[in-house]
Amino acid sequence: MNNLDVKTSLYFPWTFIFFGALLGAGGIALVVSGSAVIGVVLILTGLTLLTTHYRLAVNFETKTYHDHVWVLGLKYGEKVKFEKIEYLFIKKSKVSQTMSMRVASSTIHKEAFDGYLKFSEKDKIHLFTKDNKEDLVAKLKVLSTALKVKIIDYSVGEPKEI
Numbered sequence: 578m579n580n581l582d583v584k585t586s587l588y589f590p591w592t593f594i595f596f597g598a599l600l601g602a603g604g605i606a607l608v609v610s611g612s613a614v615i616g617v618v619l620i621l622t623g624l625t626l627l628t629t630h631y632r633l634a635v636n637f638e639t640k641t642y643h644d645h646v647w648v649l650g651l652k653y654g655e656k657v658k659f660e661k662i663e664y665l666f667i668k669k670s671k672v673s674q675t676m677s678m679r680v681a682s683s684t685i686h687k688e689a690f691d692g693y694l695k696f697s698e699k700d701k702i703h704l705f706t707k708d709n710k711e712d713l714v715a716k717l718k719v720l721s722t723a724l725k726v727k728i729i730d731y732s733v734g735e736p737k738e739i
Contacts, residue, residue, distance in 0.1 A: 579637075579723075580634070580635060580636050580637060580638070581633070581634065581635040581637075581720075581723050581724065582632065582633070582634040582635075583632065583633055583634075583720065583723075584630050584631070584632050584647075585630075585631045585632060585633050585704050585705060586630065586631045586704075586705060586706070587629075587630050587631075588629040588630050588631060588646055588648075589626055589629060593626050594626055594627055596626060597622070597623040597624070597625070597626025597627040598623065598627060599623070600619045600620075600622050600623035600626065601619065601620050601623025601624060601627065602623075603616075603619050603623075604616045604617065604618070604619030604620035604621075604622075604623060605620060607619060608620070621649075624649065625648060625649060628647070628648075628649060629646065629647065629648045629649075630646070630647055631644075631645070631646055631647070632644075632645055632646075632647045632652070633645075633694070633702070633704065635662075635724070639658075640658055640659055640660070641656045641657060641658050641659070642656070642657055642659060642696070642702075643655075643656045643657075644657075644702050657700070659696040659697070659700065660696070660697065661696070661697075662694065662695075662696055662724055662726050663695045663696065663697070663726065664695055664726045664727050664728065664729050665692060665693065665694055665695070665704075665717050665720060665721055665724070665726055665727070665728045665729070666692075666693050666695060666728065666729040666730070666731055666736075667690055667691070667692055667693075667710070667713060667714070667717070667728065667729070667730045667731060667732050667739075668690070668691050668693065668731050668732060669688055669689075669690055669691075669731075669732035670688070670689050670690075670691055670706075671686060671687075671688060671689075672686075672687060672688075672689045673685065673686045673687075687708065688708075689706050689707065689708055690706070690707050690708075690709075690710045690713045690732060691703060691705070691706050691713075692704045692705040692706075692707075692713050692716065692717050694720070694724075704716075704717075704720070705717075710732065714728070714739060717739075718739075727739075
């Protein structure tokens with residue numbers, strides 16, 4: 578069986594990633610104009626913001642998984658042993674976001690769907706969160722095929738297999 582290494586989610590929000598792209602472009606402009614030291618620092622900062630993300634690596638030969646943060650090629654996280662992979666599952670959660678201005682604030686409440694990978698009763702890891710259940714199911718189906726496990730949906734009352 579092949580090993581699995583997949584990007585699960587972004588580490589920084591989209592606004593930081595956009596800011597990272599601007600920093601990188603500004604750094605390139607500074608290097609070209611002659612300020613190499615400042616330009617290189619801006620380029621490295623921009624690259625860090627652009628490329629940092631969460632990953633999951635599963636090694637079936639050594640029966641270990643590595644849920645880690647990937648930063649410029651460096652992996653931060655511990656490798657954990659597992660006996661078997663039981664299944665992928667979906668849970669529904671309620672999320673809220675408060676937006677504030679000087680004189681007023683409003684809170685938006687909505688449902689989100691979380692995808693998990695279950696190794697044992699105590700050992701499960703969060704993979705993805707999506708606002709749209711169909712988007713989450715599509716991502717989990719790709720993993721389900723690679724891992725050869727089923728997907729259980731706990732978001733609809735009685736658990737059902739997808």
